[in-house]
Amino acid sequence: MQIKKFRASTLKDAMNEMKEALGSDAIVLSTQVIEGDPSIGMKKTFEITAGIEDEILSDPKPAAAKKTKRKEINFEEELKKLTKKIYGEKTGSIKQKKTGKPVQVKKTGRILNAEYVKEISDLLKHREVEDNIIDKVMEHLRKYAPLLNSSNLDSYVTSIISSLIPTSNFEIKKGKKPTIVSLVGPTGVGKTTCIAKLAVISKILHNLDVGLISIDTYRLGALDQLKIFAEISDIDFFVAYEPSDMPKLISKMKKKDLIFIDTVGRSQNKPLQLKGIKDFLDAVKIDENYLVLSSVATTRNLIDVAKKFKVLDYNGLIFSKLDEAIGFGNLMNVASTFNAPIKYLTNGQVIPDDIIAADPDFIANMIYTGKITQ
Ligand SMILES: Nc1nc2c(ncn2[C@@H]2O[C@H](COP(=O)(O)OP(=O)(O)O)[C@@H](O)[C@H]2O)c(=O)[nH]1
Ligand SMILES: [Mg+2]
Missing domain, CATH: 3.40.50.300 (P-loop containing nucleotide triphosphate hydrolases)
Structure with missing residues:
Protein backbone atom coordinates (compact mmCIF):
# COMPACT_ATOMS: atom_id res chain seq x y z
CA MET A 1 0.00 0.00 0.00
CA GLN A 2 1.22 3.50 -0.81
CA ILE A 3 0.59 6.04 1.86
CA LYS A 4 0.50 9.81 1.32
CA LYS A 5 -0.38 12.85 3.38
CA PHE A 6 -2.51 15.74 2.14
CA ARG A 7 -2.76 19.09 3.86
CA ALA A 8 -5.14 21.95 3.20
CA SER A 9 -6.91 24.69 5.07
CA THR A 10 -10.22 22.81 4.98
CA LEU A 11 -10.91 19.13 5.29
CA LYS A 12 -12.87 19.25 2.08
CA ASP A 13 -9.89 20.66 0.16
CA ALA A 14 -7.58 18.06 1.64
CA MET A 15 -10.10 15.41 0.61
CA ASN A 16 -10.25 16.80 -2.91
CA GLU A 17 -6.47 16.81 -3.16
CA MET A 18 -6.44 13.23 -2.04
CA LYS A 19 -9.02 12.24 -4.64
CA GLU A 20 -7.14 14.13 -7.32
CA ALA A 21 -3.87 12.39 -6.48
CA LEU A 22 -5.02 8.89 -5.63
CA GLY A 23 -8.43 8.54 -7.26
CA SER A 24 -11.62 7.27 -5.76
CA ASP A 25 -10.10 4.00 -4.51
CA ALA A 26 -8.03 5.80 -1.90
CA ILE A 27 -8.82 4.93 1.67
CA VAL A 28 -8.61 7.51 4.45
CA LEU A 29 -6.36 6.09 7.16
CA SER A 30 -6.41 8.98 9.57
CA THR A 31 -7.18 12.66 9.82
CA GLN A 32 -5.61 15.31 11.97
CA VAL A 33 -6.23 18.94 12.70
CA ILE A 34 -3.01 20.90 13.09
CA GLU A 35 -3.86 23.98 15.12
CA GLY A 36 -2.42 27.19 13.73
CA ASP A 37 -0.40 29.79 15.56
CA PRO A 38 -1.51 33.28 14.50
CA SER A 39 1.53 34.83 16.23
CA ILE A 40 3.77 33.34 13.56
CA GLY A 41 1.15 33.56 10.79
CA MET A 42 0.51 29.83 10.77
CA LYS A 43 -3.02 28.84 9.81
CA LYS A 44 -5.05 25.91 11.04
CA THR A 45 -4.44 22.95 8.72
CA PHE A 46 -6.26 19.71 8.09
CA GLU A 47 -4.17 16.70 7.30
CA ILE A 48 -5.42 13.47 5.76
CA THR A 49 -3.28 10.37 5.63
CA ALA A 50 -4.55 8.18 2.83
CA GLY A 51 -3.49 4.92 1.31
CA ILE A 52 -4.02 3.13 -1.95
CA GLU A 53 -3.27 -0.47 -2.89
CA ASP A 54 -0.06 -0.79 -4.96
CA GLU A 55 -1.70 -2.89 -7.63
CA ILE A 56 -4.17 -0.11 -8.38
CA LEU A 57 -1.30 2.25 -9.05
CA SER A 58 1.18 -0.15 -10.62
CA ASP A 59 -0.91 -2.38 -12.86
CA PRO A 60 -0.67 -0.50 -16.19
CA LYS A 61 -4.12 -1.45 -17.37
CA PRO A 62 -6.23 -0.55 -14.37
CA ALA A 63 -4.00 2.46 -13.73
CA ALA A 64 -4.70 3.75 -17.22
CA ALA A 65 -8.36 3.09 -16.72
CA LYS A 66 -8.27 4.84 -13.38
CA LYS A 67 -6.46 7.77 -14.88
CA THR A 68 -9.17 8.45 -17.41
CA LYS A 69 -11.78 7.81 -14.77
CA ARG A 70 -10.04 10.22 -12.44
CA LYS A 71 -9.90 12.94 -15.03
CA GLU A 72 -13.56 12.59 -15.77
CA ILE A 73 -14.69 12.25 -12.22
CA ASN A 74 -17.39 14.67 -11.44
CA PHE A 75 -18.84 13.89 -8.07
CA GLU A 76 -22.32 15.11 -8.88
CA GLU A 77 -22.37 13.39 -12.26
CA GLU A 78 -21.31 10.13 -10.66
CA LEU A 79 -24.02 10.54 -8.11
CA LYS A 80 -26.64 11.24 -10.72
CA LYS A 81 -25.78 8.00 -12.40
CA LEU A 82 -26.62 6.32 -9.15
CA THR A 83 -30.13 7.67 -8.99
CA LYS A 84 -31.41 4.71 -10.81
CA LYS A 85 -29.86 2.30 -8.39
CA ILE A 86 -31.32 3.88 -5.32
CA TYR A 87 -34.74 4.26 -3.82
CA GLY A 88 -36.13 1.36 -5.69
CA GLU A 89 -36.25 2.60 -9.20
CA LYS A 90 -35.92 -0.52 -11.25
CA THR A 91 -33.67 0.64 -13.97
CA GLY A 92 -31.98 -0.35 -17.12
CA SER A 93 -28.71 -0.58 -15.32
CA ILE A 94 -29.94 -3.20 -12.91
CA LYS A 95 -31.74 -5.07 -15.65
CA GLN A 96 -28.63 -4.94 -17.79
CA LYS A 97 -26.68 -6.53 -15.04
CA LYS A 98 -28.83 -9.56 -15.36
CA THR A 99 -28.11 -10.39 -18.97
CA GLY A 100 -26.22 -13.57 -19.66
CA LYS A 101 -27.03 -16.85 -18.07
CA PRO A 102 -24.03 -18.12 -16.20
CA VAL A 103 -25.94 -20.97 -14.67
CA GLN A 104 -24.35 -24.38 -14.62
CA VAL A 105 -27.46 -26.51 -14.91
CA LYS A 106 -27.08 -28.98 -17.77
CA LYS A 107 -29.93 -28.75 -20.23
CA THR A 108 -29.87 -31.11 -23.09
CA GLY A 109 -33.38 -32.00 -24.14
CA ARG A 110 -36.27 -29.68 -24.80
CA ILE A 111 -38.63 -30.68 -22.07
CA LEU A 112 -37.85 -30.35 -18.40
CA ASN A 113 -37.49 -33.69 -16.74
CA ALA A 114 -36.91 -35.04 -13.27
CA GLU A 115 -33.15 -34.95 -13.79
CA TYR A 116 -33.16 -31.18 -14.31
CA VAL A 117 -35.32 -30.71 -11.26
CA LYS A 118 -32.75 -32.61 -9.23
CA GLU A 119 -29.92 -30.56 -10.71
CA ILE A 120 -31.62 -27.32 -9.82
CA SER A 121 -32.32 -28.55 -6.33
CA ASP A 122 -28.63 -29.50 -5.95
CA LEU A 123 -27.52 -26.16 -7.32
CA LEU A 124 -29.67 -24.25 -4.82
CA LYS A 125 -28.34 -26.45 -2.02
CA HIS A 126 -24.86 -25.58 -3.18
CA ARG A 127 -25.85 -21.91 -2.98
CA GLU A 128 -26.77 -22.60 0.67
CA VAL A 129 -30.46 -22.01 0.20
CA GLU A 130 -32.28 -23.79 3.01
CA ASP A 131 -34.21 -26.98 2.31
CA ASN A 132 -37.65 -25.57 3.09
CA ILE A 133 -37.16 -22.84 0.49
CA ILE A 134 -35.76 -25.29 -2.07
CA ASP A 135 -38.88 -27.43 -1.51
CA LYS A 136 -41.05 -24.44 -2.33
CA VAL A 137 -39.10 -23.73 -5.51
CA MET A 138 -39.34 -27.38 -6.54
CA GLU A 139 -43.04 -27.46 -5.89
CA HIS A 140 -43.56 -24.61 -8.35
CA LEU A 141 -41.18 -26.17 -10.83
CA ARG A 142 -42.92 -29.51 -10.84
CA LYS A 143 -46.25 -27.86 -11.32
CA TYR A 144 -45.14 -26.01 -14.40
CA ALA A 145 -42.72 -28.64 -15.68
CA PRO A 146 -44.65 -29.30 -18.90
CA LEU A 147 -44.30 -25.66 -19.90
CA LEU A 148 -40.59 -25.46 -19.25
CA ASN A 149 -37.75 -26.11 -21.62
CA SER A 150 -34.06 -25.41 -21.78
CA SER A 151 -34.55 -21.87 -23.01
CA ASN A 152 -36.98 -20.65 -20.37
CA LEU A 153 -35.84 -22.72 -17.39
CA ASP A 154 -33.30 -20.26 -15.93
CA SER A 155 -35.60 -17.31 -16.06
CA TYR A 156 -38.44 -19.35 -14.62
CA VAL A 157 -36.40 -20.60 -11.66
CA THR A 158 -35.11 -17.08 -11.07
CA SER A 159 -38.61 -15.70 -11.08
CA ILE A 160 -39.78 -18.32 -8.58
CA ILE A 161 -36.90 -17.41 -6.27
CA SER A 162 -37.68 -13.74 -6.81
CA SER A 163 -41.29 -14.25 -5.78
CA LEU A 164 -40.11 -15.77 -2.50
CA ILE A 165 -37.83 -12.87 -1.53
CA PRO A 166 -39.48 -10.11 0.47
CA THR A 167 -38.13 -6.68 -0.46
CA SER A 168 -39.44 -3.19 -0.15
CA ASN A 169 -38.05 0.19 -0.89
CA PHE A 170 -37.52 3.30 0.99
CA GLU A 171 -40.16 5.95 0.59
CA ILE A 172 -39.18 9.52 1.20
CA LYS A 173 -42.03 11.52 2.48
CA LYS A 174 -41.20 15.15 2.05
CA GLY A 175 -43.66 16.28 4.62
CA LYS A 176 -43.88 18.46 7.64
CA LYS A 177 -41.99 16.09 9.85
CA PRO A 178 -38.62 14.54 9.17
N1 LIG B 1 -15.98 -4.86 1.51
C1 LIG B 1 -16.90 -4.11 2.11
N2 LIG B 1 -16.58 -3.44 3.23
C2 LIG B 1 -17.53 -2.69 3.81
C3 LIG B 1 -18.86 -2.60 3.30
N3 LIG B 1 -19.57 -1.79 4.13
C4 LIG B 1 -18.71 -1.40 5.10
N4 LIG B 1 -17.49 -1.93 4.91
C5 LIG B 1 -16.30 -1.78 5.74
O1 LIG B 1 -16.49 -2.45 6.97
C6 LIG B 1 -15.81 -1.77 8.01
C7 LIG B 1 -16.76 -1.46 9.14
O2 LIG B 1 -17.71 -0.53 8.68
P1 LIG B 1 -18.51 0.44 9.63
O3 LIG B 1 -19.44 1.23 8.77
O4 LIG B 1 -17.57 1.20 10.51
O5 LIG B 1 -19.30 -0.62 10.50
P2 LIG B 1 -20.21 -0.39 11.80
O6 LIG B 1 -19.40 -0.79 12.98
O7 LIG B 1 -21.37 -1.31 11.61
O8 LIG B 1 -20.61 1.05 11.80
C8 LIG B 1 -15.21 -0.53 7.37
O9 LIG B 1 -13.87 -0.82 7.06
C9 LIG B 1 -16.01 -0.35 6.12
O10 LIG B 1 -15.31 0.33 5.10
C10 LIG B 1 -19.17 -3.34 2.11
O11 LIG B 1 -20.30 -3.34 1.58
N5 LIG B 1 -18.16 -4.08 1.57
MG1 LIG C 1 -20.35 2.48 13.25
Whole structure:
Protein backbone atom coordinates (compact mmCIF):
# COMPACT_ATOMS: atom_id res chain seq x y z
CA MET A 1 0.00 0.00 0.00
CA GLN A 2 1.22 3.50 -0.81
CA ILE A 3 0.59 6.04 1.86
CA LYS A 4 0.50 9.81 1.32
CA LYS A 5 -0.38 12.85 3.38
CA PHE A 6 -2.51 15.74 2.14
CA ARG A 7 -2.76 19.09 3.86
CA ALA A 8 -5.14 21.95 3.20
CA SER A 9 -6.91 24.69 5.07
CA THR A 10 -10.22 22.81 4.98
CA LEU A 11 -10.91 19.13 5.29
CA LYS A 12 -12.87 19.25 2.08
CA ASP A 13 -9.89 20.66 0.16
CA ALA A 14 -7.58 18.06 1.64
CA MET A 15 -10.10 15.41 0.61
CA ASN A 16 -10.25 16.80 -2.91
CA GLU A 17 -6.47 16.81 -3.16
CA MET A 18 -6.44 13.23 -2.04
CA LYS A 19 -9.02 12.24 -4.64
CA GLU A 20 -7.14 14.13 -7.32
CA ALA A 21 -3.87 12.39 -6.48
CA LEU A 22 -5.02 8.89 -5.63
CA GLY A 23 -8.43 8.54 -7.26
CA SER A 24 -11.62 7.27 -5.76
CA ASP A 25 -10.10 4.00 -4.51
CA ALA A 26 -8.03 5.80 -1.90
CA ILE A 27 -8.82 4.93 1.67
CA VAL A 28 -8.61 7.51 4.45
CA LEU A 29 -6.36 6.09 7.16
CA SER A 30 -6.41 8.98 9.57
CA THR A 31 -7.18 12.66 9.82
CA GLN A 32 -5.61 15.31 11.97
CA VAL A 33 -6.23 18.94 12.70
CA ILE A 34 -3.01 20.90 13.09
CA GLU A 35 -3.86 23.98 15.12
CA GLY A 36 -2.42 27.19 13.73
CA ASP A 37 -0.40 29.79 15.56
CA PRO A 38 -1.51 33.28 14.50
CA SER A 39 1.53 34.83 16.23
CA ILE A 40 3.77 33.34 13.56
CA GLY A 41 1.15 33.56 10.79
CA MET A 42 0.51 29.83 10.77
CA LYS A 43 -3.02 28.84 9.81
CA LYS A 44 -5.05 25.91 11.04
CA THR A 45 -4.44 22.95 8.72
CA PHE A 46 -6.26 19.71 8.09
CA GLU A 47 -4.17 16.70 7.30
CA ILE A 48 -5.42 13.47 5.76
CA THR A 49 -3.28 10.37 5.63
CA ALA A 50 -4.55 8.18 2.83
CA GLY A 51 -3.49 4.92 1.31
CA ILE A 52 -4.02 3.13 -1.95
CA GLU A 53 -3.27 -0.47 -2.89
CA ASP A 54 -0.06 -0.79 -4.96
CA GLU A 55 -1.70 -2.89 -7.63
CA ILE A 56 -4.17 -0.11 -8.38
CA LEU A 57 -1.30 2.25 -9.05
CA SER A 58 1.18 -0.15 -10.62
CA ASP A 59 -0.91 -2.38 -12.86
CA PRO A 60 -0.67 -0.50 -16.19
CA LYS A 61 -4.12 -1.45 -17.37
CA PRO A 62 -6.23 -0.55 -14.37
CA ALA A 63 -4.00 2.46 -13.73
CA ALA A 64 -4.70 3.75 -17.22
CA ALA A 65 -8.36 3.09 -16.72
CA LYS A 66 -8.27 4.84 -13.38
CA LYS A 67 -6.46 7.77 -14.88
CA THR A 68 -9.17 8.45 -17.41
CA LYS A 69 -11.78 7.81 -14.77
CA ARG A 70 -10.04 10.22 -12.44
CA LYS A 71 -9.90 12.94 -15.03
CA GLU A 72 -13.56 12.59 -15.77
CA ILE A 73 -14.69 12.25 -12.22
CA ASN A 74 -17.39 14.67 -11.44
CA PHE A 75 -18.84 13.89 -8.07
CA GLU A 76 -22.32 15.11 -8.88
CA GLU A 77 -22.37 13.39 -12.26
CA GLU A 78 -21.31 10.13 -10.66
CA LEU A 79 -24.02 10.54 -8.11
CA LYS A 80 -26.64 11.24 -10.72
CA LYS A 81 -25.78 8.00 -12.40
CA LEU A 82 -26.62 6.32 -9.15
CA THR A 83 -30.13 7.67 -8.99
CA LYS A 84 -31.41 4.71 -10.81
CA LYS A 85 -29.86 2.30 -8.39
CA ILE A 86 -31.32 3.88 -5.32
CA TYR A 87 -34.74 4.26 -3.82
CA GLY A 88 -36.13 1.36 -5.69
CA GLU A 89 -36.25 2.60 -9.20
CA LYS A 90 -35.92 -0.52 -11.25
CA THR A 91 -33.67 0.64 -13.97
CA GLY A 92 -31.98 -0.35 -17.12
CA SER A 93 -28.71 -0.58 -15.32
CA ILE A 94 -29.94 -3.20 -12.91
CA LYS A 95 -31.74 -5.07 -15.65
CA GLN A 96 -28.63 -4.94 -17.79
CA LYS A 97 -26.68 -6.53 -15.04
CA LYS A 98 -28.83 -9.56 -15.36
CA THR A 99 -28.11 -10.39 -18.97
CA GLY A 100 -26.22 -13.57 -19.66
CA LYS A 101 -27.03 -16.85 -18.07
CA PRO A 102 -24.03 -18.12 -16.20
CA VAL A 103 -25.94 -20.97 -14.67
CA GLN A 104 -24.35 -24.38 -14.62
CA VAL A 105 -27.46 -26.51 -14.91
CA LYS A 106 -27.08 -28.98 -17.77
CA LYS A 107 -29.93 -28.75 -20.23
CA THR A 108 -29.87 -31.11 -23.09
CA GLY A 109 -33.38 -32.00 -24.14
CA ARG A 110 -36.27 -29.68 -24.80
CA ILE A 111 -38.63 -30.68 -22.07
CA LEU A 112 -37.85 -30.35 -18.40
CA ASN A 113 -37.49 -33.69 -16.74
CA ALA A 114 -36.91 -35.04 -13.27
CA GLU A 115 -33.15 -34.95 -13.79
CA TYR A 116 -33.16 -31.18 -14.31
CA VAL A 117 -35.32 -30.71 -11.26
CA LYS A 118 -32.75 -32.61 -9.23
CA GLU A 119 -29.92 -30.56 -10.71
CA ILE A 120 -31.62 -27.32 -9.82
CA SER A 121 -32.32 -28.55 -6.33
CA ASP A 122 -28.63 -29.50 -5.95
CA LEU A 123 -27.52 -26.16 -7.32
CA LEU A 124 -29.67 -24.25 -4.82
CA LYS A 125 -28.34 -26.45 -2.02
CA HIS A 126 -24.86 -25.58 -3.18
CA ARG A 127 -25.85 -21.91 -2.98
CA GLU A 128 -26.77 -22.60 0.67
CA VAL A 129 -30.46 -22.01 0.20
CA GLU A 130 -32.28 -23.79 3.01
CA ASP A 131 -34.21 -26.98 2.31
CA ASN A 132 -37.65 -25.57 3.09
CA ILE A 133 -37.16 -22.84 0.49
CA ILE A 134 -35.76 -25.29 -2.07
CA ASP A 135 -38.88 -27.43 -1.51
CA LYS A 136 -41.05 -24.44 -2.33
CA VAL A 137 -39.10 -23.73 -5.51
CA MET A 138 -39.34 -27.38 -6.54
CA GLU A 139 -43.04 -27.46 -5.89
CA HIS A 140 -43.56 -24.61 -8.35
CA LEU A 141 -41.18 -26.17 -10.83
CA ARG A 142 -42.92 -29.51 -10.84
CA LYS A 143 -46.25 -27.86 -11.32
CA TYR A 144 -45.14 -26.01 -14.40
CA ALA A 145 -42.72 -28.64 -15.68
CA PRO A 146 -44.65 -29.30 -18.90
CA LEU A 147 -44.30 -25.66 -19.90
CA LEU A 148 -40.59 -25.46 -19.25
CA ASN A 149 -37.75 -26.11 -21.62
CA SER A 150 -34.06 -25.41 -21.78
CA SER A 151 -34.55 -21.87 -23.01
CA ASN A 152 -36.98 -20.65 -20.37
CA LEU A 153 -35.84 -22.72 -17.39
CA ASP A 154 -33.30 -20.26 -15.93
CA SER A 155 -35.60 -17.31 -16.06
CA TYR A 156 -38.44 -19.35 -14.62
CA VAL A 157 -36.40 -20.60 -11.66
CA THR A 158 -35.11 -17.08 -11.07
CA SER A 159 -38.61 -15.70 -11.08
CA ILE A 160 -39.78 -18.32 -8.58
CA ILE A 161 -36.90 -17.41 -6.27
CA SER A 162 -37.68 -13.74 -6.81
CA SER A 163 -41.29 -14.25 -5.78
CA LEU A 164 -40.11 -15.77 -2.50
CA ILE A 165 -37.83 -12.87 -1.53
CA PRO A 166 -39.48 -10.11 0.47
CA THR A 167 -38.13 -6.68 -0.46
CA SER A 168 -39.44 -3.19 -0.15
CA ASN A 169 -38.05 0.19 -0.89
CA PHE A 170 -37.52 3.30 0.99
CA GLU A 171 -40.16 5.95 0.59
CA ILE A 172 -39.18 9.52 1.20
CA LYS A 173 -42.03 11.52 2.48
CA LYS A 174 -41.20 15.15 2.05
CA GLY A 175 -43.66 16.28 4.62
CA LYS A 176 -43.88 18.46 7.64
CA LYS A 177 -41.99 16.09 9.85
CA PRO A 178 -38.62 14.54 9.17
CA THR A 179 -38.50 10.84 8.35
CA ILE A 180 -36.31 9.17 10.96
CA VAL A 181 -34.26 6.18 9.90
CA SER A 182 -32.05 4.21 12.24
CA LEU A 183 -29.62 1.41 11.54
CA VAL A 184 -28.87 -1.28 14.09
CA GLY A 185 -26.71 -4.37 14.01
CA PRO A 186 -23.58 -6.06 15.29
CA THR A 187 -20.20 -4.31 15.32
CA GLY A 188 -18.37 -3.82 12.07
CA VAL A 189 -21.16 -4.84 9.73
CA GLY A 190 -21.10 -1.49 7.94
CA LYS A 191 -23.83 0.59 9.61
CA THR A 192 -21.92 3.85 9.64
CA THR A 193 -20.67 3.39 6.08
CA CYS A 194 -24.19 2.63 4.93
CA ILE A 195 -25.58 5.75 6.62
CA ALA A 196 -22.87 7.82 4.93
CA LYS A 197 -23.87 6.38 1.55
CA LEU A 198 -27.58 6.94 2.10
CA ALA A 199 -27.03 10.43 3.50
CA VAL A 200 -24.93 11.63 0.55
CA ILE A 201 -27.33 10.17 -1.99
CA SER A 202 -30.35 11.64 -0.23
CA LYS A 203 -28.72 15.04 -0.04
CA ILE A 204 -27.13 15.32 -3.44
CA LEU A 205 -29.39 13.24 -5.64
CA HIS A 206 -32.68 13.87 -3.99
CA ASN A 207 -32.05 17.35 -2.70
CA LEU A 208 -33.24 16.37 0.72
CA ASP A 209 -32.24 18.22 3.81
CA VAL A 210 -30.46 15.53 5.81
CA GLY A 211 -29.33 15.36 9.42
CA LEU A 212 -27.31 12.78 11.33
CA ILE A 213 -27.41 11.65 14.92
CA SER A 214 -24.88 9.27 16.36
CA ILE A 215 -25.36 7.34 19.54
CA ASP A 216 -22.09 5.51 18.96
CA THR A 217 -20.17 7.11 21.79
CA TYR A 218 -18.81 3.80 22.89
CA ARG A 219 -16.19 2.82 20.33
CA LEU A 220 -13.03 4.86 20.14
CA GLY A 221 -12.88 6.75 16.85
CA ALA A 222 -16.41 5.85 15.82
CA LEU A 223 -17.71 9.37 16.33
CA ASP A 224 -14.80 10.83 14.49
CA GLN A 225 -15.58 8.74 11.44
CA LEU A 226 -19.10 10.09 11.02
CA LYS A 227 -18.21 13.57 12.17
CA ILE A 228 -15.54 13.96 9.52
CA PHE A 229 -17.86 12.56 6.91
CA ALA A 230 -20.60 15.00 7.96
CA GLU A 231 -18.16 17.87 7.81
CA ILE A 232 -16.98 16.96 4.33
CA SER A 233 -20.51 16.49 3.07
CA ASP A 234 -21.82 19.57 4.85
CA ILE A 235 -24.48 17.63 6.74
CA ASP A 236 -25.63 18.57 10.24
CA PHE A 237 -24.37 16.09 12.79
CA PHE A 238 -25.17 15.68 16.46
CA VAL A 239 -24.29 13.20 19.15
CA ALA A 240 -26.80 11.82 21.64
CA TYR A 241 -25.05 10.88 24.86
CA GLU A 242 -28.15 9.74 26.66
CA PRO A 243 -31.70 8.79 25.64
CA SER A 244 -33.08 12.12 26.85
CA ASP A 245 -30.88 13.91 24.27
CA MET A 246 -32.81 12.25 21.46
CA PRO A 247 -36.05 14.28 21.49
CA LYS A 248 -34.01 17.49 21.90
CA LEU A 249 -31.86 16.70 18.87
CA ILE A 250 -34.83 15.68 16.75
CA SER A 251 -36.57 18.89 17.65
CA LYS A 252 -33.40 20.83 16.77
CA MET A 253 -33.60 19.22 13.33
CA LYS A 254 -37.36 19.38 12.93
CA LYS A 255 -37.04 21.17 9.58
CA LYS A 256 -35.03 18.33 8.06
CA ASP A 257 -36.58 15.94 5.56
CA LEU A 258 -34.58 12.97 6.70
CA ILE A 259 -32.64 12.12 9.84
CA PHE A 260 -30.37 9.10 10.08
CA ILE A 261 -29.49 7.60 13.42
CA ASP A 262 -26.27 5.66 13.66
CA THR A 263 -26.19 3.28 16.57
CA VAL A 264 -23.36 1.60 18.38
CA GLY A 265 -22.58 -1.92 17.25
CA ARG A 266 -23.59 -4.38 19.90
CA SER A 267 -23.18 -8.08 20.30
CA GLN A 268 -26.44 -9.94 20.03
CA ASN A 269 -25.24 -11.97 23.00
CA LYS A 270 -25.37 -9.01 25.35
CA PRO A 271 -29.04 -8.29 25.99
CA LEU A 272 -28.20 -5.41 28.31
CA GLN A 273 -26.28 -3.64 25.59
CA LEU A 274 -29.21 -4.09 23.21
CA LYS A 275 -31.49 -2.66 25.86
CA GLY A 276 -29.16 0.38 26.03
CA ILE A 277 -29.77 1.08 22.33
CA LYS A 278 -33.48 0.44 22.74
CA ASP A 279 -33.68 3.21 25.33
CA PHE A 280 -32.26 5.69 22.80
CA LEU A 281 -34.55 4.56 19.99
CA ASP A 282 -37.63 4.43 22.20
CA ALA A 283 -37.09 8.04 23.17
CA VAL A 284 -38.32 9.23 19.75
CA LYS A 285 -40.62 7.94 17.03
CA ILE A 286 -38.50 6.03 14.56
CA ASP A 287 -40.08 5.64 11.12
CA GLU A 288 -37.73 3.05 9.70
CA ASN A 289 -35.36 0.82 11.62
CA TYR A 290 -33.12 -1.47 9.61
CA LEU A 291 -31.01 -4.34 10.82
CA VAL A 292 -27.68 -4.43 9.00
CA LEU A 293 -26.27 -7.91 8.47
CA SER A 294 -23.04 -9.00 6.85
CA SER A 295 -23.70 -11.28 3.88
CA VAL A 296 -20.39 -12.99 4.66
CA ALA A 297 -21.87 -14.66 7.77
CA THR A 298 -23.48 -18.08 7.77
CA THR A 299 -27.25 -18.53 7.80
CA ARG A 300 -27.09 -19.89 11.35
CA ASN A 301 -25.18 -16.91 12.59
CA LEU A 302 -27.43 -14.42 10.80
CA ILE A 303 -30.56 -16.06 12.15
CA ASP A 304 -29.15 -15.88 15.64
CA VAL A 305 -28.39 -12.16 15.22
CA ALA A 306 -31.76 -11.41 13.62
CA LYS A 307 -33.57 -13.24 16.41
CA LYS A 308 -31.78 -11.43 19.22
CA PHE A 309 -32.05 -8.01 17.59
CA LYS A 310 -35.82 -8.47 17.38
CA VAL A 311 -36.04 -6.55 20.67
CA LEU A 312 -35.09 -3.46 18.67
CA ASP A 313 -38.13 -3.85 16.41
CA TYR A 314 -36.46 -3.56 13.04
CA ASN A 315 -38.74 -3.46 10.04
CA GLY A 316 -36.25 -4.13 7.27
CA LEU A 317 -32.86 -5.64 6.46
CA ILE A 318 -29.72 -4.35 4.83
CA PHE A 319 -27.16 -6.88 3.69
CA SER A 320 -23.63 -5.51 3.58
CA LYS A 321 -20.36 -6.77 2.10
CA LEU A 322 -21.83 -8.62 -0.88
CA ASP A 323 -18.45 -8.04 -2.51
CA GLU A 324 -16.83 -10.30 0.08
CA ALA A 325 -19.43 -13.07 0.04
CA ILE A 326 -19.13 -16.30 -1.90
CA GLY A 327 -22.81 -17.16 -2.03
CA PHE A 328 -26.08 -15.43 -1.35
CA GLY A 329 -28.51 -18.14 -0.26
CA ASN A 330 -28.19 -16.83 3.30
CA LEU A 331 -29.89 -13.53 2.34
CA MET A 332 -32.98 -15.35 1.28
CA ASN A 333 -32.94 -17.73 4.24
CA VAL A 334 -32.91 -14.89 6.73
CA ALA A 335 -35.37 -12.63 4.92
CA SER A 336 -37.86 -15.44 4.54
CA THR A 337 -37.43 -16.83 8.08
CA PHE A 338 -38.20 -13.43 9.58
CA ASN A 339 -40.44 -12.26 6.78
CA ALA A 340 -38.45 -9.04 6.91
CA PRO A 341 -38.08 -7.14 3.65
CA ILE A 342 -34.60 -6.53 2.29
CA LYS A 343 -34.13 -2.79 1.75
CA TYR A 344 -30.58 -2.33 0.55
CA LEU A 345 -27.49 -4.25 -0.42
CA THR A 346 -24.01 -2.86 -0.08
CA ASN A 347 -21.15 -4.12 -2.18
CA GLY A 348 -18.02 -2.23 -1.22
CA GLN A 349 -16.46 0.52 0.84
CA VAL A 350 -16.86 3.38 -1.59
CA ILE A 351 -19.19 6.14 -0.43
CA PRO A 352 -21.71 6.61 -1.95
CA ASP A 353 -21.39 4.29 -4.94
CA ASP A 354 -21.45 0.87 -3.32
CA ILE A 355 -25.10 0.52 -2.44
CA ILE A 356 -28.00 -0.95 -4.36
CA ALA A 357 -31.71 -0.67 -3.60
CA ALA A 358 -33.03 -4.18 -3.06
CA ASP A 359 -34.69 -5.63 -6.11
CA PRO A 360 -36.06 -9.17 -5.86
CA ASP A 361 -35.10 -10.10 -9.43
CA PHE A 362 -31.58 -8.85 -8.91
CA ILE A 363 -31.23 -10.80 -5.65
CA ALA A 364 -32.78 -13.92 -7.17
CA ASN A 365 -30.29 -13.78 -10.00
CA MET A 366 -27.45 -13.37 -7.51
CA ILE A 367 -28.62 -16.40 -5.55
CA TYR A 368 -29.14 -18.58 -8.60
CA THR A 369 -25.86 -17.73 -10.33
CA GLY A 370 -23.78 -17.23 -7.17
CA LYS A 371 -22.50 -13.97 -8.66
CA ILE A 372 -23.30 -10.31 -8.63
CA THR A 373 -23.76 -9.87 -12.34
CA GLN A 374 -22.94 -6.32 -13.11
N1 LIG B 1 -15.98 -4.86 1.51
C1 LIG B 1 -16.90 -4.11 2.11
N2 LIG B 1 -16.58 -3.44 3.23
C2 LIG B 1 -17.53 -2.69 3.81
C3 LIG B 1 -18.86 -2.60 3.30
N3 LIG B 1 -19.57 -1.79 4.13
C4 LIG B 1 -18.71 -1.40 5.10
N4 LIG B 1 -17.49 -1.93 4.91
C5 LIG B 1 -16.30 -1.78 5.74
O1 LIG B 1 -16.49 -2.45 6.97
C6 LIG B 1 -15.81 -1.77 8.01
C7 LIG B 1 -16.76 -1.46 9.14
O2 LIG B 1 -17.71 -0.53 8.68
P1 LIG B 1 -18.51 0.44 9.63
O3 LIG B 1 -19.44 1.23 8.77
O4 LIG B 1 -17.57 1.20 10.51
O5 LIG B 1 -19.30 -0.62 10.50
P2 LIG B 1 -20.21 -0.39 11.80
O6 LIG B 1 -19.40 -0.79 12.98
O7 LIG B 1 -21.37 -1.31 11.61
O8 LIG B 1 -20.61 1.05 11.80
C8 LIG B 1 -15.21 -0.53 7.37
O9 LIG B 1 -13.87 -0.82 7.06
C9 LIG B 1 -16.01 -0.35 6.12
O10 LIG B 1 -15.31 0.33 5.10
C10 LIG B 1 -19.17 -3.34 2.11
O11 LIG B 1 -20.30 -3.34 1.58
N5 LIG B 1 -18.16 -4.08 1.57
MG1 LIG C 1 -20.35 2.48 13.25
